[in-house]
Amino acid sequence: MTGIDMDAIDRRILAILQENGRLSNQEIAERVNLSPSPCLRRIRRLEESGVICGYVALLDAQRLGLDLLAYVNVRLEKRGVPLESSAALRVRTTHAEFFRASVQAWPEVVACHAMTGEMDYLLRVRVEDMAHFSRFVQDQLLHHPSVIDVKTSFSLETIKETTALPIR
């Protein structure tokens, strides 16, 4: 269920790829002192085992006009009748399930975690400006039947932001 066997070379390959996912297999092979074939076999194995989830291009939010980053704490309704989630299927759903499905559908929510503490969920929200944020909170979040309360903090400045995990 958890990790597969990995040796030091596998970990070096991961460290290289999570910094630059477009290096050629040849280049990676050179850096880990292997010939291209075994290196590629290792990479494929790491991909198939799920340690490597995927490859993406990282975009600059500001240059795309997404100047506002907000962290929104959300508290959900926990009691009361579950909802009819789908008019067609008439499947009964809990508030949590309904909220999670909505989160998946909102593109401005780039991350969402169930959290310890007073609030239930923490949302990371990226939008163009305060007007868009206000519309998102009013029209989507507060309008959502499962949401009781929201508390927002805004990012003033990003000090650090990396997708690279600390590999020991």
Added chain:
Amino acid sequence: MTGIDMDAIDRRILAILQENGRLSNQEIAERVNLSPSPCLRRIRRLEESGVICGYVALLDAQRLGLDLLAYVNVRLEKRGVPLESSAALRVRTTHAEFFRASVQAWPEVVACHAMTGEMDYLLRVRVEDMAHFSRFVQDQLLHHPSVIDVKTSFSLETIKETTALPIR
């Protein structure tokens, strides 16, 4: 300073690349109904303009044994003497500058923002387990001369997590 001119094709290329950063230029060209050369020219232009910041492999934190994700709110000392940051240079530094430099050096901190609200910074921290987290808070954060107070919430479950930005 902000974005460059982008047409609908550029935006489609960005949308494709932020989902799969390893697609071949030929494949992308096909999907946007272009031949490989102009498609590659557009991609290079997006890279050089900084809209595309880079390409990375995304790794599975759990399969790497990083089972704990915490959001740590940090409050900093604001008054009092600035510190001697470097014994060699004897450069005076503010508490904020000193803290930011430390954050860059801590690999378990995968994100850090200066925030509105009562606390000054929000840290996203990835570690193996509670023992590691405890050591990080005790030995690094609370031991840091600029840190006054920390408040932590733990992620119970990740509902959504994407590096893909909402491109309108």
Added chain:
DNA sequence: CGTGAAACATTAGCGGC
């Protein structure tokens, strides 16, 4: 923007340690 050709990269099969 598209074509074509050279340079380069990926990948499967096979033999050796």
Added chain:
DNA sequence: GCCGCTAATGTTTCACG
């Protein structure tokens, strides 16, 4: 088992129409 060679195939890249 895991490595490295080779050779075929596919991809990137650039000068030019």
